[in-house]
Amino acid sequence: MIETNLDDQTGERTGYVMDRLLAAGAYDVFFTPIQMKKNRPATKLTVLGNVNDKELLTKLILQETTTIGIRFQTWQRTIMxxxxxxxxxxxxxxxxxxxxxxxxxxxxxxxxxxxxxxxxxxxxxxxxxxxxxxxxxxxxxx
Structure with missing residues (x-):
């Protein structure tokens, strides 16, 4: 799971990065409305993908969003x-x-x-x- 908070990015640009991430192999991409420090409204971008695609997905996020930092977590999953x-x-x-x-x-x-x-x-x-x-x-x- 790759996450970052976006507090200064337009909706059009956010939708664009979702399309790019899915096309690059992300399993899922979703946005969560959040409040950041100083009560600024923002969007948390969450990307689920294969650990082997971490670098590609990270580069896309850094390239196509306003973020300057990204968080990672490794999860296990069961799929049908x-x-x-x-x-x-x-x-x-x-x-x-x-x-x-x-x-x-x-x-x-x-x-x-x-x-x-x-x-x-x-x-x-x-x-x-x-x-x-x-x-x-x-x-x-x-």
């Missing part, structure tokens, strides 16, 4: 094994992420597929998402 299956809905194919850990299984329609089909057919996102969930339930019964 993932794979994808495709279901056919009346709106088109939707990728389903299947995640497993021991006896736990989760199935989730992919956001991008649902969003694209909702736009294409001029229906709500939820309509496509629910159609995909119906198809997931059919898979579970097989």
């Amino acid at each position: 094994q993932r794979h994808f299956v495709t279901v056919k809905t009346s709106y088109g194919d939707v990728q389903i992420k299947v995640a497993r850990y021991e006896d736990i299984e989760k199935k989730m329609p992919e956001y991008e597929d649902c969003a694209d089909l909702a736009m294409k057919f001029n229906v709500s996102f939820n309509t496509v998402y629910q159609a995909a969930l119906v198809e997931i339930q059919k898979l579970d019964k097989k």
